[in-house]
Amino acid sequence: MSDMNGPKGLTRRQLLSRASAAGASFVVGAGFVAAPNGAWAMETAVLKPQTMATLVQMARDIYPHDQVGDEFYVIAVKGYDTDAAAGGIEEGVAKLNAAAKAAGHDSYLAAGWERDRVDILRGMEDDPFFQQIRGGLVTGLYNQKAVWPIFGYEGASYEFGGYIERGFNDINWL
Amino acid sequence: MTAPFELSDDSVVVIIGTGAGGGVLANELAQKGVSVVALEAGGRHEPQDFINDEWDSFGQLAWLDPRTTSGDWRVAKDFSGLPAWIVKSVGGTTQHWAGASLRFQDHEWKARTSYGDVEGASLLDWPINAAEMDPWYTMAEDKLGVTRTGDRPGLPGNNNYKVFEAGAKALGYKDVHTGRMAINSDENRDRSMCQQTGFCFQGCKWGAKWSAGYVDIPQGEATGNLEVRSQSHVARILHNDTGKVTGVEYFDKDGNLQMQKARIVCVAGNSFESPRLLLNSASSMFPNGLANSSDQVGRNYMRHMTGSVYAVFDKPVKMWRGTTMAGIIQDESRHDPSRGFVGGYELETLALGLPFMAAFLDPGAWGREFTTALDHYENMAGMWIVGEDMPQATNRVTLNSDVKDQHGLPVANVHFSDHANDIAMRNHAYQQGQAVYEAVGATRTFPTPPYPSTHNLGTNRMSERPEDGVVNKWGQTHDIENLFVSDGSQFTTGAAENPTLTIVALAIRQADHIASEMSAGSL
Numbered sequence: 001m002s003d004m005n006g007p008k009g010l011t012r013r014q015l016l017s018r019a020s021a022a023g024a025s026f027v028v029g030a031g032f033v034a035a036p037n038g039a040w041a042m043e044t045a046v047l048k049p050q051t052m053a054t055l056v057q058m059a060r061d062i063y064p065h066d067q068v069g070d071e072f073y074v075i076a077v078k079g080y081d082t083d084a085a086a087g088g089i090e091e092g093v094a095k096l097n098a099a100a101k102a103a104g105h106d107s108y109l110a111a112g113w114e115r116d117r118v119d120i121l122r123g124m125e126d127d128p129f130f131q132q133i134r135g136g137l138v139t140g141l142y143n144q145k146a147v148w149p150i151f152g153y154e155g156a157s158y159e160f161g162g163y164i165e166r167g168f169n170d171i172n173w174l
Numbered sequence: 175m176t177a178p179f180e181l182s183d184d185s186v187v188v189i190i191g192t193g194a195g196g197g198v199l200a201n202e203l204a205q206k207g208v209s210v211v212a213l214e215a216g217g218r219h220e221p222q223d224f225i226n227d228e229w230d231s232f233g234q235l236a237w238l239d240p241r242t243t244s245g246d247w248r249v250a251k252d253f254s255g256l257p258a259w260i261v262k263s264v265g266g267t268t269q270h271w272a273g274a275s276l277r278f279q280d281h282e283w284k285a286r287t288s289y290g291d292v293e294g295a296s297l298l299d300w301p302i303n304a305a306e307m308d309p310w311y312t313m314a315e316d317k318l319g320v321t322r323t324g325d326r327p328g329l330p331g332n333n334n335y336k337v338f339e340a341g342a343k344a345l346g347y348k349d350v351h352t353g354r355m356a357i358n359s360d361e362n363r364d365r366s367m368c369q370q371t372g373f374c375f376q377g378c379k380w381g382a383k384w385s386a387g388y389v390d391i392p393q394g395e396a397t398g399n400l401e402v403r404s405q406s407h408v409a410r411i412l413h414n415d416t417g418k419v420t421g422v423e424y425f426d427k428d429g430n431l432q433m434q435k436a437r438i439v440c441v442a443g444n445s446f447e448s449p450r451l452l453l454n455s456a457s458s459m460f461p462n463g464l465a466n467s468s469d470q471v472g473r474n475y476m477r478h479m480t481g482s483v484y485a486v487f488d489k490p491v492k493m494w495r496g497t498t499m500a501g502i503i504q505d506e507s508r509h510d511p512s513r514g515f516v517g518g519y520e521l522e523t524l525a526l527g528l529p530f531m532a533a534f535l536d537p538g539a540w541g542r543e544f545t546t547a548l549d550h551y552e553n554m555a556g557m558w559i560v561g562e563d564m565p566q567a568t569n570r571v572t573l574n575s576d577v578k579d580q581h582g583l584p585v586a587n588v589h590f591s592d593h594a595n596d597i598a599m600r601n602h603a604y605q606q607g608q609a610v611y612e613a614v615g616a617t618r619t620f621p622t623p624p625y626p627s628t629h630n631l632g633t634n635r636m637s638e639r640p641e642d643g644v645v646n647k648w649g650q651t652h653d654i655e656n657l658f659v660s661d662g663s664q665f666t667t668g669a670a671e672n673p674t675l676t677i678v679a680l681a682i683r684q685a686d687h688i689a690s691e692m693s694a695g696s697l
Contacts, residue, residue, distance in 0.1 A: 062540045065549060118541060134540055142532035142548075143229050152552030153494065153528040156226030158379045162371030163332075168496035169370075171333040173489045174340045174614065 040071040042078065046086040051093045054108050055080065055133070058096065061117045062134050063141055065150070072147050076140035077133070092129030099123055179211050179401050184435035186211045187688070188422055189442060190408045190451065193266020194677040195661035196442030197386025198317070200402070201394035202685030208692065209399050211434055212391075213406040213424050215239075215443075216262035219269060220388055224377030228530045231376035235269055237262040241446065242574045245590040248623050252537035257588040259626040260444055264404050265387015267444070267628065268674065272374050272499035273356040273383045274522060275320040276671035277311050280304040281509055282517075282562065285667040288509055289516035294593055295564035296474055300666040301638040301647040307679060314679040318356035318384040319363055328352045329359045329368060332496025334523045337487070337555040341610035342503045342521075349504035353522065356384040356674075357497060365389070372525065374498035406432075409583055411439055411455040411464055411657070419464070419657045425581050438688065438697060440649075442660040442681075445475060445630035449571045449663060450586040452634070452644075465634070465651035465659075470644050472572055474565035474635050475588065476668040477627035479596045481559045482524060483607030484535060485616035486550040493525040493555050501557075506606060507670045515598040518670045519561025521607055526556065534625050547620060555611060559603040560629070562670045564593035571633050629673050634663040648687045649680065656697060660684055 033049045033056075034041035044052050052074075059073040080089045097107045099120050105111040108120060124130050141147065148155050157163055179186050187203055189196045192214040200212040216237075225231040236259060243250035243257045250257075261267045281288040284299040291297075315323040322328045329352045331339060342350040357374070358365045366380040374383060381388055394400035405427035412433070413419045421435040441448045449472040453463035463471050501523030508518050526534060528551055536544055547554075574587040592600075604621035611619050637643025640652035649664050651657045662677050669676075691697040 063545050064542055065545055067549070134538075138533050139229060139529070143529045148528055151528050151548065152490070152492070154492075155527075156373075157371050157495075158226045158373070162369030162380075163495040164368075164370040166495075167492070168332045169330060169336065171336050171491060174336055 035070055040074055042074055045081050046083055047081045047089060050109075051090055052077070052081065054093050054096065055089065057109055057117070058121070058133060059137055059141070061114060061121060063137055064114065068147060068150055072141060072144055075144060076137050079136070079140070088129070088132075092127075092132070095124065095127070095129060096120065179209060181432060181434050183209070184421070185209060185437050186435070187438045187440060188213065188434055188436035189440045189660065190422065191215075191266060191442035191444065191447070191661060192264050192391060192402060193261075193386055193442065193444065193661065194268050194271075194674045195681045196440065197265055197268065197390045198678050198681040199440055199442065199660045199685050200400050201386075201390035202682055203689060204394035204397045204399035206685065206689040207397075207399060208689055210394070210401070211436070212400060212402045213408050213422065213434070214264050214402060214404045215407040215447075216264060216266070217404050218264045218387070219377065221377065221379050221381040224269075224373075224379045226371070226373045226376060226379065228376065228527045231373075235261045235263050235377065239579050240577055240585045242577055242585060242587045243589070244587060245569070247590045247592060248537075249626055250590070253626050256626045257590075258444075258446060258630055259628050260630065263387060264391055264402060265385045268385040269377045269387050270375050271628070271674055272522075272524075272672070274499055274502070274672040275315065275318055275354050275356045275675040276520070278304065278307070278669040278671055278676060279507065282667065282669035283307070285517070285562075292516060292564060292595060294566060295595070296567045297565060298635070298637055298642055298666050301636060307683075310679040310683040311675065313682050314675050317682070318675065318678060319358055319365065320354050320356050320675070321359045322351065322354045327359050329355055329357060329497055329500040330370075331501065332370060333491050334493035334496070334525050334555050335501035337491055337614060338501050338503070338523050338557060338610065341612075341614040344613035345606075345610055347503050347505045351502060352500040353502045355497070355500050357500070358382045368497060370496035372494050372496060372498060372527075407581060408443070408451060409454065409581060411441075411451065413457065413459065413464070413654070415459070417459060417654060419654055429581070438656045438658065438692075440658040440660045440684075440688075441634075444661055445633045445663040446571055446586045446588060448659060448661055449633040450573065453573050454583055465644050465653045465657055467653050468641050468643060470635060470637075470642070472633050473567050473570045474632040475569040475571055475590060475630070476563050476565055476632040476665065477590060477624075478629040478631070478668055479519060479559070479561040479563040479599050479603075480624040480627075480629070481600050481604060482556060482622035482625075483559070483604060483611065484547075484554050484556045484620040484622055485608070485611030486547065486618045487553045487555065487615060488617055490552050491555045492552060494527055498525055499523055499558070503610070506603070513602055515595045515602065517562035517595070517599065519559055519599055519603050520670055520672075521603065521610070522558050522560060524556050524558035535620060535622055537623070547618070555616075557607055557610070559600065559607060560670065560672060561599050561603060562668050563596045565632055565635070565667060566591070566593055629662070629668070631662045631665040631668045631673060634659045636664045636666045649684045658684065658688070
C-alpha cells in the first residue's frame with residue numbers, strides 16, 4: 001500500500017492532507033482511508049481502516065466545527081494508530097458500533113444524522129474510551145497551529161514585536 | 175558573582191523556593207549582607223527562553239510533579255492531578271503571574287472582626303494591620319514598578335479592556351481602570367516597556383513584567399551573598415535535640431541527596447509544598463511534622479473564590495492581543511453583606527489563547543453547545559473573578575503516602591470544598607460579569623468554572639496565638655524560632671486581591687526583621 005500515490009504522495013503511517021475542506025464520508029479500502037475528494041488519505045498501520053474512519057467521524061461529532069476540514073480531525077486521532085493504542089481503540093469502536101446497532105443503525109458511521117450519532121455518544125459519555133478520545137482531542141485538535149487561523153487566533157506575537165503597533169486596541173465598534 | 179557556600183557552612187540562611195516570597199527574601203537579605211543559599215526545585219528560565227505558545231510553555235514552566243485532589247471542587251474532577259497552575263522555575267510563579275498588584279483593603283486585615291462569626295469558617299484577624307503594612311507595600315510597589323502607584327502611569331487599554339470598560343460604565347461601575355500592574359508602562363525604567371504581546375502567563379519575553387526570577391535573583395547574586403541552587407528539591411528540614419532547625423536535606427540536580435547546614439531556614443515553596451515539607455519533616459521529637467503543635471499545618475487552604483466570564487459579540491474583539499490582565503472593576507471588592515455574602519471580589523480582564531480556551535471554557539464539555547462558542551473565539555471577551563474565600567479547617571493539604579513523587583516522597587493531597595459564602599459570591603459575580611458584557615451587546619455569555627488554582631494561600635497561617643496558626647506576625651513559626659515561612663501559605667485570610675504584592679511586601683518586611691534579629695544576636 002505504500003505506493004498509493006495521492007497528489008502529494010503518501011508514505012506509510014503518514015497523513016497526506018491538503019488545506020482544503022474534505023468530504024464528510026470516506027472511501028475505505030484495504031489498509032487505507034481517504035476522503036472522497038482526495039483532500040486527504042491515510043494508510044493505517046495497525047487499525048482497521050473502518051475503525052480510523054469511525055474515529056474521525058466520532059472526533060467531528062464530539063467537537064464539530066463545520067469550517068474545519070476533516071484533515072485536522074484525522075491529525076487529531078492518527079496517534080491512536082499504533083501497536084500500543086490500537087487494541088483499546090478497536091475495542092472501543094466495537095462498543096460504539098454495538099451501541100449504534102442497539103439504537104437501530106447498521107453501525108456508527110451508518111447513522112446519517114449527527115443528532116443520532118450524538119445520542120449514541122451521550123449514552124457512553126462516562127465510558128473511558130469516550131473520555132480518552134474526547135480528552136485527546138482537546139489538545140489534538142485545538143493545539144494544531146494550522147487550525148488556529150480558522151478561528152482567527154494569531155498565535156505567537158513576540159517575533160512580530162507584539163501588538164503595540166499591530167492593533168492591540170483597534171476595536172472600532174464600541 | 176555567585177557566592178558558593180559550603181554544605182557545612184552553618185552560618186547561612188537557607189531559603190526554600192525562589193518565587194514572590196523566597197526570591198524576594200533572598201535578594202533583600204543578600205542586599206543587607208546576609209549569606210543566603212536558595213534552593214529551588216525548578217530550573218532557570220530567562221526571558222529569551224519563554225515560549226509564546228500555551229501548551230509548550232505549560233510544559234516548560236508548570237509544576238507537574240504528582241499531586242492528588244479531593245473534595246467537591248470541580249478541579250478535583252476535571253484536573254484531578256493538577257490542583258494548581260503554578261510554576262517550577264527560578265522565580266516560581268512570578269514567571270507566570272499576570273502582574274496584578276493590589277493592596278489589601280483595611281478591613282481585610284481583620285476579617286474575623288469585619289465579617290463576624292461565619293458558620294463553618296475559621297476566620298481570624300491578621301496579627302498585623304493596614305497601617306503597619308503601608309510602608310512595606312510602598313517598597314513592594316517600587317520594587318515591582320507597579321503602574322498607577324508612585325509616578326508610574328497606567329497601561330493603555332487593549333481591545334478586551336475596551337469592551338470590559340464600556341460594559342462596566344454602562345452598568346454604572348465607577349472604579350474601572352487598566353489596573354495596578356507590575357508591568358512597565360513607560361520607557362524610562364530598568365525594565366523594557368510592555369509591547370502588548372499577550373502571553374503574560376507564559377513568561378514575559380520582553381522582561382517588562384516583574385519576575386523574581388530575572389529581577390530579584392540576579393540582583394541578589396550580584397552582591398556575592400546569594401547562591402541559588404536550581405533543580406534542588408528539598409526533602410526534609412533537620413533539627414537538633416533542642417528543637418532548633420540545623421539544615422536541610424535536598425535532592426540535587428543529579429538526584430543525589432545532599433545536606434546543607436543552616437543558621438535559619440525559611441520555607442517558601444507555596445501553599446502546597448511548604449506544608450508538605452513541614453509534614454514530611456516529621457521526627458520523633460515532632461511526630462506531627464515541624465512547627466505543627468497547633469495541628470494547623472496544611473489547614474485553612476484558600477484558593478480565592480474564582481471563576482471567569484466569557485462573552486461572544488457579533489463583531490471581533492481579538493482579546494488575546496495585548497496585556498493579559500490589564501483591566502479591573504473594583505466596585506464589588508467592598509464588604510457589603512446586603513449582597514448575600516461577606517467580603518468582596520474584583521473583576522479583572524483575562525484572555526486565553528484558543529488552545530487553553532478549549533481546555534478551560536467548560537472542561538469536559540463537548541458537542542455544538544461547546545463548539546459554537548469556540549467558533550466565535552475571535553469575537554470573545556473575557557474576565558476573571560477573584561474574591562475572598564472563607565478559610566475552613568477541613569480544606570487542607572495532607573500527605574498522600576499512597577502516591578510518591580520522583581524522589582520517593584509522599585505527595586500533597588489538596589482537599590477543597592466551597593463554603594456557602596464562596597458559592598453565593600461566585601453566583602453574584604457571574605451575574606455581574608455577564609451583565610457587564612450584555613450591557614455592550616453580548617449575544618452569549620459563559621459563566622466559566624474555576625481553573626486549577628494559581629492563588630494558593632493559608633496552609634501555614636499567621637496568628638496572634640500559637641494555638642490558632644503556624645507562624646507569628648513575622649512569619650516565624652510559633653514552635654521553632656529559627657524556622658520561618660515566607661510565602662502565601664502565611665496568609666491568615668485571603669482578601670479579595672491578587673496576593674503577590676502582599677507576599678512581596680511581607681517578604682521585604684521579613685528580611686528586615688531577620689537581618690536585625692541576626693545583628694542583635696537573637697537569631
